[in-house]
Amino acid sequence: MKLSSLKSKKGTPKVKIDSIADSILGLIREKDSSLFEHNIRVGDLASALAEALGMDEKTVFLTKIAGKMHDIGKLSVPESVLYKRGSYVDVEMDIMKRHSVLGARYLAVAFGIPSAHADGYIDGLIARCREGNKEMPGSRDMIVSGVLFHHEKIDGSGYPSGLKGAKIPLMATILCLADYYIAMREKRAYRDGYDNSTVLELVTSNRNRLFNTPVVDKLCEFIRADRRYKLDASVEGKTRDAQRFFLGRAGNISLSGMYIKTGRITGVGQELVINFAADGSIVDIPAIVSRIDKDGIGVKFIHENGTKVFFENFIMNNYGECDGKHLVHSLFEEAAIYE
Ligand SMILES: [Fe+2]
Ligand SMILES: [Fe+2]
Structure with missing residues (x-):
């Protein structure tokens, strides 16, 4: 150079x-x-x-x-x-x-x-x-x-x-x-x-x-x-399909749902929005709480009109928000939604 x-x-x-x-x-x-x-x-x-x-x-x-x-x-x-x-x-x-x-x-x-x-x-x-x-x-x-x-x-x-x-x-x-x-x-x-x-x-x-x-x-x-920074949950996991895209502590996410570590209690069946944020854009994924355990909650993504949502090359951050509506935020470097 x-x-x-x-x-x-x-x-x-x-x-x-x-x-x-x-x-x-x-x-x-x-x-x-x-x-x-x-x-x-x-x-x-x-x-x-x-x-x-x-x-x-x-x-x-x-x-x-x-x-x-x-x-x-x-x-x-x-x-x-x-x-x-x-x-x-x-x-x-x-x-x-x-x-x-x-x-x-x-x-x-x-x-x-x-x-x-x-x-x-x-x-x-x-x-x-x-x-x-x-x-x-x-x-x-x-x-x-x-x-x-x-x-x-x-x-x-x-x-x-x-x-x-x-x-x-x-x-x-x-x-x-x-x-x-x-x-x-x-x-x-x-x-x-x-x-x-x-x-x-x-x-x-x-x-x-x-x-x-x-x-x-x-x-x-x-x-x-900026709601992306008001976050304090973390996300972990190991689902095979998604694992290869993940870095660091991220994981436990699949094409159908994810697990979110959070101390904040919500109810099974509650609908929420998961915010995946990238440079300059946020992708809101509607989801529903499917289970609760002592460390966090499992959610299922709601795919509207049969749309499938995939993620590639993104970095999960280790804080998230759970206020019943906006639950978690993740940063990803190069967000991609593809078939
Ligand atoms: Fe530093
Ligand atoms: Fe430094």
Whole structure:
């Protein structure tokens, strides 16, 4: 990848950035499906936030790419640290904190910086921001700096550089907040995911301390308006027909129905709508509760007029809503409905 092709305004660059990002995402998916899902969610939310903040189309696109790859550096963190249950001792925390620099360096090379010059390139991005020159000239610089600074906090307590407030590139502040929101919603080996309102409270209480205030306000507004994020059930399963399409924790879904882990009680025979969400679109599938057990409920899809609904290549998220009407939401990368 040549810098000129990334800098060019039209045509192929977007495709090339996409294809490089896809290759990298394939690597993440192969190594760690949970990390892959996390990155996809952060890319999805961060780009939606960028758009809601009025950023231009190119920046929204680059924010999505950076979000989808923001934790690539974690693949270089030793598994004993990355998958440790419980809190880190200082040395482990230092190792973990290196993931943003490692990820930025990896991407710099993937986007055409010679390996021998990558450290100098990263140092240059840091120096540039320290001097208050956070506007990045090219697409590559925007993506790499987004990943590099996605753990910077506006009070200067973040890493790797302790940049403060206005010195942090806006894309990085958006990624930081989207990452925080998504990470808190997600289940971890050592804790459950937090519900939507708890995370929004945490976000709001750190407004103007850790996170940029206008970005926090936009996040709260966006999340409150988008039912996809008001979710807290999870979906699991293993039906043979559908299993091959699933990643991570998803499963227990077939062409006729699915199982949904939820603590919220509903009644057998109750009709509901299951919302499968993809980039920019939501597919509502009517269903009926067919059984209840201690962990959740089984539902059968209602196929109207004999229409069959199939899903391909989608990623289930691990939170869902069960308010009797809108029950569960899942993110899928490339939604497809086919015969
Ligand atoms: Fe991270
Ligand atoms: Fe992350």
